[in-house]
Amino acid sequence: MRTQVCIIGAGPAGLLLGHLLRAEGVECVVLERRAADYVLSRIRAGVLERITVSLMERLGLDGRLKAEGLVEEGFNLADGERLIRIDIAKLTGQHVVVYGQTELTRDLMDAREDRGLEVIYEAEDATLHDIDGNAPFVTYRKDGAEHRVAARIVVGCDGFHGPSRQAVLSRGTEYQREYPFGWLGLLADVPPCHHELIYSHHDRGFALASMRSKTRSRYYIDVPLTEKVEDWSDDRVWDELARRLPDEAAGRIVRGPSLEKSIAPLRSYVFAPMRFGSLLLCGDAAHIVPPTGAKGLNLAASDVHYAAEALIGFFKRSDADAIAGYSDKALARVWKSERFSWSLTRLMHRFPEDGPFERAMQVAELDYIGSSRAAQTSIAENYVGLPV
């Protein structure tokens, strides 16, 4: 097969980029290792920044998002019983939208036939070749046969464990921090305990009360990395959430059977640069943030914005320099999101190595945030997403 852009990975980054390129008449094909149902079964992000919503609007695929997404004009930081509301609408004039990553991926998947986006699922062992030249290609196996996609550009949208970054790992620089805890997430068809998100810092640990709709809730608690999800019955999770959330919200928790329950490790990670010859990296293939700042999915969308701009310039306006600027542009925004996610994680979690002084600094910072419009504005503008 011959195309202009071969995209590896059909998660949000790969599908968003594929649709944007097709909409501008750039030929592309997306290779996905898993089956479509498997991709949809992964429960991930829940909060969309402006950049992510605007890409769906640009594609005309924002119908369900507008109908079902929940507009959130604020969120809350809790320290024990103290609730600090960050009024993002008043402080930034913007808002975020609560709409599950699963639903966004579904919208992008459902449109592929109509939009002529070719996505090849169950394409195994994708391997990158000749990415430093002008004629790279990707081989993969499907139905027992070996296939080859010749392209001018390859874009790795294959997530943290995909082959694209691995193909250039020795040629870039890794910046990383692994956190000494993970997040145990629970999804249940019960109404949320609060109409806005609550990030709670409690003596017992961190908790997050989020949602997917007015009838479906998403909760998290931080747990040591040694914990196994099978040791956490639903009741044990509900009990711990009730202890860690402020009494008012805890009193409104509606319990129900978990639809999904899993533990995700937390890490901050950046791989730079994000371009090597004819290979661009997008999304989790190039960086990971702790979910505390609700940035992961939105950073993938940010990279896609820059990658689409570069590739459309290159293929539709013969702008040979368009691709050269991709990595620096994308990384400038990646680093600011990494900083925000790291700082909010530091503020809202207990670290095993922390002593009384570190705890006092967290209390003082929450005191300051609670009393300073400037501090709340800084948090608000990072939470809704810095300008692209």
Ligand code: FAS
């Ligand atoms: P993805 O990992 O979503 O997609 C990569 C795709 O590439 C996958 O479909 C994979 O199957 C495919 N692939 C891998 N190897 C391949 C190969 N060899 N060949 C072909 N295809 C291959 N972000 C938030 O903003 N908020 C959150 O609350 C949040 N919670 C999260 C919870 C968990 C448990 C995890 C793991 C992540 C969470 N994230 C969250 C981050 C997450 O949403 C990612 O940022 C987002 O999925 C990034 O999208 P992609 O870059 O497309 O990567």
Ligand code: PHB
């Ligand atoms: C979620 O709803 O899954 C969610 C929301 C905000 C976060 C992380 C996860 O910061």
